[in-house]
Amino acid sequence: MMAPVAPGGLQGAARILSGLLEARTGQVLSEGRAWRMETALRPVMRAHDLRDIDDLAAQVLRKRHSPLEEDVVNALLNNESSFFRDLQIFDMIHRQILPYIHAERQDRTLRIWSAGCSTGQEAYSLAIRLRNDAARWQGWRIEILATDISTAAIEQARAGVFSQMDVQRGLAVGDLIKWFEPHGEDWRASADLRRMIDFRQDNLFEAQAPHGEYDLILCRNVLLYFNAERRHTVLRLLANHSHAHSVLLLGAGETVIGQGEEFMSHPEFRGGYARKTTLPDCTGGPMRRAG
Ligand SMILES: C[S@@+](CC[C@H](N)C(=O)[O-])C[C@H]1O[C@@H](n2cnc3c(N)ncnc32)[C@H](O)[C@@H]1O
Secondary structure, three states: OOOEOOHHHOOHHHHHHHHHHHHHHOOOOEHHHHHOHHHHHHHHHHHOOOOOHHHHHHHHHHOOOOHHHHHHHHHHOOOOOOOOOOHHHHHHHHHHHHHHHHHHOOOOEEEEEEEOOOOOHHHHHHHHHHHHOHHHHOOOEEEEEEEEOOHHHHHHHHHOEEOHHHHHOOOOHHHHHHHEEEEOOEEEEOHHHHHHEEEEEOOHHHOOOOOOOEEEEEEOOOHHHOOHHHHHHHHHHHHHOEEEEEEEEEOOOOOOOOOOOOEEEOOOOOOEEEEOOOOOOOOOOOOOOOO
16 A cells, blocks of 8 residues: 655645545545546546646635535545455355344344445445345345445446446456346446445545444445544444444454554454444443444
8 A cells, every 4th residue: 555645745736635635535645646646637627627737726725615626526536446345355244244143133134334335336245245145134124325425436336337347347247147237338236236225425524324333334445544533533433333243344454453442353253343342332232223
């Protein structure tokens, strides 16, 4: 991973625009993305008929909270994602975590939150695994909430339309044929899959979308570009939406270690995290849900 660049380390227009990104999302640009900033913003400049990055920064300063500002933030966010990203994690979800929740959860309700879901591949991957195992989940109420700050990413996720290149990254041919339909030159997730996921545009620092507790939370490759204080703020939010038996999964390069007191390594699932049961409002006992 490239080191993040504090906006103070950039000059002029780049500093203004990366400052805007940080103020709106908490994300600090990585060194690599800071170098490629102008390239990432070129479509925005074209769409708004702006000469160069200086012109763009000047317009952003002039018009706060405008569609232009939204487009800049969307263009600077790193929305990198793929189906079944880090396959071994999805295998662990399928073989260990979901059976554990299935055995424990007495009210036959499964609640999953994909926090920082980007264009939806993570949530669709989960939905596919669950649908392929439909007999096991017969009679269960399944809720998948998927949130991201990017309006553009959420729009694409909700539409469920993916390019040939997107589907070639991680999706098995059998799943593509079973769960997607040709859509011009692209592929569209079936209505059945789309119905399973509630995609919401939401900022982790002003979260409105999550309600109650989730059995499984994925917040993968999101914390990476937040500073330590913001990472802790997000982990507190995730802890507030967890119960004693919830499983939290982060990205391969992310950890809760040294990031506050809310989570610990999961005793059963390698690479997963569990909410510390010593937290004041934690129920401990068998799986049950507040409210
Ligand atoms: C690199 S993508 C990871 C996508 C997916 N979780 C995965 O691992 O494939 C990170 C996502 O976090 C989102 N994000 C960044 N800051 C956020 C914030 N403050 N609130 C919600 N989402 C945010 C970005 O828009 C981006 O889509």
